Amino acid sequence: MAKFISEETIDEVKNVTAYELAVQMGYSVKSSGTSWVTYCPNPNHCSEKRLKTYISKYKGIFKCFDGGGCGCKGADAITFYCWSQFGEWDRKHFFNCILGIAEIMGINVAYEDGQSKRSDEDKTPKYQVRPFIEEVKPQSDEICDRVYRRFLSLCPIYEEHVHEWRSKRKYSDQEIVAIGLRSVPKSYKELNIIIRTLLSEGFSLERVPGFTKRLRKGGNPIHEGDWFWTISASGKYFIPLRNARGQMIRLRVSTGRDDKKYMWFSSAPNIEYVDDVYEMRKAGASSGAPLNIIAPSSILQAWETGVEVTKYLASDVVVCSEGEHKSYISSNILQKLLIGIPGVGIYKDVIPLLRQWRTQKLVIAMDMDALLDETKEAGKNKYVFEHLTEFAKQALDDEGIEVVIWCWDPQLGKGLDDILLQSILPIEIDLRTKARRLVTL
Structure with a gap:
């Protein structure tokens, strides 16, 4: 008679993150900004493996960015394990993955008939579970x-x-x-x-x-x-x-x-x-991935440490972009307050600032090559658009802020700074009304 794994066991396995599983499986895992970086779990990876698989610290998703185009990516520990064992993600491997992860993590497997495959008393996990290491808090x-x-x-x-x-x-x-x-x-x-x-x-x-x-x-x-x-x-x-x-x-x-x-x-x-x-390293701390608050260079020179930027610069309109150089250059040309985010999905700290500054209009100006993906049928990067949609929704619906996206021909330049240095202004799309207009300074 077929035996079915209990929902409690499946839920417990689902609570394991890809990062936790990679550590227990013996992968070399290093911290890199907003991600953990490790080797590709795909055994069929077609090039020499390097530390090029990134696991998001916030979302838990992972993707291999190494050469060879192996396609290894997923959203949890189950897909990570599946790639490591079968060189693919397919739901037909689901229950084998549940059993495999349970063995690695020392999770007792219970079945719907009340029986257990094993208990912690009669069998130790295949991999020694490492203690959770609390992240060191940086100085103020x-x-x-x-x-x-x-x-x-x-x-x-x-x-x-x-x-x-x-x-x-x-x-x-x-x-x-x-x-x-x-x-x-x-x-x-x-x-x-x-x-x-x-x-x-x-x-x-x-x-x-x-x-x-x-x-x-x-x-x-x-x-x-x-x-x-x-x-x-x-x-x-x-x-x-x-x-x-x-x-x-x-x-x-x-x-x-x-x-x-x-x-x-x-x-x-x-x-x-x-x-x-x-x-070995000790006595240091992780940088994390904070926002970069940027003002034109004339204000940077006069900006007294400890004084709020809004004492020097209006915050009714705020531009949100990415990349340090791009942001500094763009702020200087636009003469506007700019928030540099470390990645398109890392905007959780932006909304509280906009609320504090009583911002009325938010401009989102991401790199065009990040927004567009010619290999996709819709011609856009789904991952980036999902994050931007969620970001804009919070600003629009929760805070009542006008949100616009600045767009331009990607052949004219990848980043906002590229077109501004050519004295070219972007097109502004209002996300609420869908109206389009040329940006004016």
Whole structure:
């Protein structure tokens, strides 16, 4: 007689996240901004596997972005496990996945007839369950601001980066200074002098994202004196992010890499789960993925730390875009308050700000290549549109804010900054009335 797994067991398995399952299955999982990054679970992945599968910390969905076009993606632990075992997602594998995940996670499998496949007493899980590691809380915005400002003042400015800022980004020298751009130190000697200066001046680097302690060569992990302060970053230069009070709360790093152009200056401790002592980090904190509140460079220069941005700039109309350079350039040309979001799905902190600022009109101006997908029948990226729809719905229905989307011909430029630098203005679409009109400044 066929035996049916109980709904209680299925629900318990469904509560397991893809991240939790990947950890228990022994995957190398690292924090990267708003995602966990790991190897593709697909055994049929057709190229050399790299850390290119991203698991959203907020949505739980995962997708492989590595080469080979393997198509591995899903929304939960069940699809992750299915890909790892069968090289595909198909509902015919559902119950095998339930049993497999239950074994890995130590979940007792109960059947509708009241019997159990096993209990925790008579069989241990195949994989040793790791304890949940609570994320370290970063220092306050005030402390991070003081550390970052002094740190950046000590960092160099290399000529090749100045050339990029002037020629490619079209920044004036005044704008470079106002934003606070600085180069990542190239040598250990240069960095060591900066770190020693910070410490000698009494700055605490504990739990400031980006700063971390590492073990010196030949050191003993149990001896505190064998650990030294350094930074968790490599690349070209730093880009500061500010909150609504003008405090530098986080830094982004321009990497100079094609596969990942920007990274967070972040240093989540990993000492609890990394075996290689020379890969261990401690005393730092994750950057998270906060908003970047941006004003024109003339206001950035005058903006006194701790003062609300609305004291300097009207907030009745707010532009929401993505990308640090794009946002700084666009705000400067438009002369408007701009919120830079770290990703199209990360808008939960925007609505409270709009409410606080009593914003009447929200402009959404995302990259055109993110909105469009010529491989889809509708010609649009479904994932991005779903997030934008939810975002706009909250602003429209819950807050009564007028919401418009700015669009343009993607052949003229990918981002808002690209067309503005050409003195081209976008088309504005009102999401409530569907009316279209040319933007005027």
